[in-house]
Amino acid sequence: MRPVAAVLALLAMAGPADAEDAAISTRQRVDIAAKPWTAVGQVNTEAYTRCTGVLVGRQLAVTAAHCLFNRATGRFLAPTSVHFVLGYDRGRYAFQTVARGIRMDPAQEGERTFQAAPRDWALLDLAEPAPTSIEPMPLAADLPTAGEAFFAAGFGRDRAFALTVAADCRMLAAPDARLIAASCGIIQGYSGGPMVDADGRLLGISVATARVGDRDVALAVPVSAWREELGR
Template identity: 30%
Template sequence: MKGLALILALLWAPMAVAQTTQLRTLDTDYSAASWKAVGRIDFGGRAFCSGTLIARDLVLTAAHCLYQPGTDKLWPTDGIRFSAGFREGKAVATRRAADAAAHEGFEPVGALTAQNATYDVGLIKLSEPISTFEVPPFYVHDGRISPGPVSVVSYGRGRENAQSRQKECQMLDRAGDAMVFDCDVTFGSSGAPVFTHRNGRGQIMSVISGMVRIQGQKRAIGMALPDRVTELKRQMRMQVAAPVAKVRRITVGGGNRGNTGAKFVRP
């Protein structure tokens, strides 16, 4: 792929966008009950992203969230905090980070490209696990992916105090491991899970990386997940322990790198 130009050339949204629903705030215990594993990640009280518990002690998010906005400088690990099901100042569970990893294939500075978005995946290891009885984690989808309806649960600028859910938006098309959605995203939505509901309880098929405009329409960019998550887990296990106040960049072989910025981290 040659970056976002290829996406713009290949992707045209022939699907009926009329099925796409409006974003809705999950402002009651009942509406938020199924989405407790989606939480807000705060970085030193200066920025936030969305993230999802995928194991008792692992949070999935976007790699660019782990970098201070507009730089290649990583947030100190001891200033990262995950609040599961955060709503109106309260969380089902809150944990500090013990470790974090941004995929080595991701470049934190520059323009958003489709290739770089495919590596925009990060993992945060929590200082203490969260009980699965208290907060059931979501699985990462590793089956077939095709255009069609998905849903997104996220935080965002102007709605940072409660989760918002778009019950149905569309995965419009795919080029390689890059995907384009018509989901309603904004600053703070970075790292938000994109769910497929084709196999019962929602499974995470992608993570929101950034936003572009295609033919005048706002579109969200995400990536295929299974390989990226597997690579990050393996490297986190193998890596020698690093100092507490440092986020490690993970090396997974060679490969080409694109350029992108921290598109949805709140300054």
């Protein structure tokens, strides 16, 4: 097993890949009507990108910023071009709305580098509040310790019409508390999706992944990156 420092050094040299470039791991479908998965939604855009997002307030969701970047134009999409869908399962859904505003790191320019990964988050101010029957996902106060297990959820490319969960995630490191590195296999569509602890609390959102030796390493932005924005 490679030391954590070596893994992170290799990632820094290679740069992060989109979550869609990771190897497919063992993932299972979950009940979208059961907590905490009720707060996990699809993020669909009019640029035909599809990612995952998380409800963190009655009228607020979080996802990966790169999901909102239109590579064809070199610009971020307008808020109303971003759709957020909760309870999605094989064509049925519990709630759907668009964004009325988007908040990102002021330095976010859409670049896809390892150095920029800690800025890869976006808060979606939703045009309509989610139903009171759907509770926002609570935020974890602390990051897990090295080796601690947790879950990653998303609408992966192989089962885009149903939420799946990877239960094989383990904490590797949180360098400078700005980025989570985890041994976890995630694929296309998981970008913006939650990493969730055993108590159903949000640890961070998946933003990139790489294959390092025989290990799938996922990168996530912790909730501390955007927690202060929640009160604005």
